[in-house]
Amino acid sequence: xxxxxxxxxxxxxxxxxxxxxxxxxxxxxxxxxxxxxxxxxxxxxxxxxxxxxxxxxxxxxxxxxxxxxxxxxxxxxxxxxxxxxxxxxxxxxxxxxxxxxxxxxxxxxxxxxxxxxxxxxxxxxxxxxxxxxxxxxxxxxxxxxxxxxxxxxxxxxxxxxxxxxxxxxxxxxxxxxxxxxxxxxxxxxxxxxxxxxxxxxxxxxxxxxxxxxxxxxxxxxxxxxxxxxxxxxxxxxxxxxxxxxxxxxxxxxxxxxxxxxxxxxxxx
Numbered sequence: 001x002x003x004x005x006x007x008x009x010x011x012x013x014x015x016x017x018x019x020x021x022x023x024x025x026x027x028x029x030x031x032x033x034x035x036x037x038x039x040x041x042x043x044x045x046x047x048x049x050x051x052x053x054x055x056x057x058x059x060x061x062x063x064x065x066x067x068x069x070x071x072x073x074x075x076x077x078x079x080x081x082x083x084x085x086x087x088x089x090x091x092x093x094x095x096x097x098x099x100x101x102x103x104x105x106x107x108x109x110x111x112x113x114x115x116x117x118x119x120x121x122x123x124x125x126x127x128x129x130x131x132x133x134x135x136x137x138x139x140x141x142x143x144x145x146x147x148x149x150x151x152x153x154x155x156x157x158x159x160x161x162x163x164x165x166x167x168x169x170x171x172x173x174x175x176x177x178x179x180x181x182x183x184x185x186x187x188x189x190x191x192x193x194x195x196x197x198x199x200x201x202x203x204x205x206x207x208x209x210x211x212x213x214x215x216x217x218x219x220x221x222x223x224x225x226x227x228x229x230x231x232x233x234x235x236x237x238x239x240x241x242x243x244x245x246x247x248x249x250x251x252x253x254x255x256x257x258x259x260x261x262x263x264x265x266x267x268x
Contacts, residue, residue, distance in 0.1 A: 008181040010057055018187030023194035026053040026084070035063035037083035038138055038152040045140050045148045050085055055190055057082040061154075080182060083152040084190070086197050090147035092139055097205025097244030099123045099137045099259070102151055104211045105196035106133060109189050110155075115174050118217035121237075121246045122259040125155075126217045132156055132174060151193070157182075206242040213239040222267040223248070225257055233257060234267060 008014070012028035019026070034040055037056045044050050061081050088095060103119045110117050110125070110133075117125045117132055125133040136152040157178035177185055199207060213219070218237050225233040225248070233255055235248035245256040246264065 008183060010059065010182055010186065014181075014183035015187050015190075018184050018191075020187075020191040020194070022198065023187075023190045026055050026190065026194060028055050028057075030057045031059070033060040033062060034058045036061060036152075037081065038136060038150050039063075041083050041085040041150045042138060042140055045085060045142050045150065048143045048146075050087075050142075050148070053087065053194075054085045055082060055186075056085075057186060078156070078158040078178075080155045080157060080186065080189075081153070082186065082189075083150050084193060084197075085148055085150050088147045088149060088197075088201050092141070092147060094204055095137075095139055095147070095149060097208070097242075098139075098149060098151075098200060099135050100212050100240065100244045101196055101200045101205055101208045102135050102137060102153070102193065104208050104215065105192045106135070106153060106155075106189060107215050108211075109192035110174070110177070112192075113177060113180070113185070113188060115177055117215075119212060119215045120217045121240065121264050122244070127174065129217075151197075153189075155189075204242075205244045209240060209242050212244075216240075218264075218266060224265050224267050226263040226265060232262060237264075 010030045012030060015028050037058050041054060041056055044054070058081050099122055100119075103123060103125065107117050107119055107125055115127065117127050120126050120131075123135040124131050133153060133155040137149055138152075139147070139149045142148055155174070155177070157174055216237065216239055219239060220236055223235070223237050224231050233248050233250060235250035235255065238247040238249050238254065240246055241256060245258055248255045248257060
């Protein structure tokens with residue numbers, strides 16, 4: 001009979017010893033519950049209340065959101081949900097491709113912990129073909145002119161039947177990661193994210209193109225691009241370019257697709 005796993009309480013004091021030098025300037029905060037960690041940090045950016053990067057982790061989110069305003073559900077102990085506010089040199093147009101670079105960082109960090117994943121354009125991590133994690137990046141100009149991005153992520157560690165039923169789609173979980181001390185897991189993700197964001201601020205997405213393509217799910221497979229229920233494009237997924245646009249090989253030639261609020265799906 002298997003033993004129930006221990007849920008380690010998240011706390012800044014427990015995360016800090018595992019934080020690398022590249023992330024040592026990030027303030028660590030943990031709350032028991034909030035509506036949305038992204039919304040909380042965006043509010044602080046708007047109020048010019050941040051002077052350094054902040055990692056905000058919530059044991060439970062009641063009004064979390066994903067891309068295109070989709071609900072982002074969490075359950076205490078079953079999911080790791082957090083947002084990282086990070087200041088960039090700017091301008092805003094230099095942040096094109098940032099969600100994909102974040103995906104590379106999280107995928108590489110999770111793979112280093114023994115859970116191989118693939119990247120579904122533009123912002124999901126897949127394990128065994130099902131969604132393990134999602135990313136939401138929101139950018140904002142602070143009143144003082146600073147450029148900030150709030151990077152939200154949710155990782156499914158265990159998936160209670162209730163939560164899977166609420167989501168209504170196939171999701172993955174990572175029991176191996178769930179066995180870890182969540183403070184060490186959070187530190188590992190933060191360390192890789194911090195190094196990635198510093199590199200991205202200098203190079204943009206171009207330096208991450210090959211790394212993203214090496215992790216692409218559905219490469220060479222027939223896919224469709226959906227916008228508001230309508231099929232915009234059909235073709236074979238051929239990776240991304242240096243701006244983070246998905247490249248589709250169609251009957252009319254190669255087509256680059258900007259993310260926006262479109263959805264990528266495997267063709268029937």
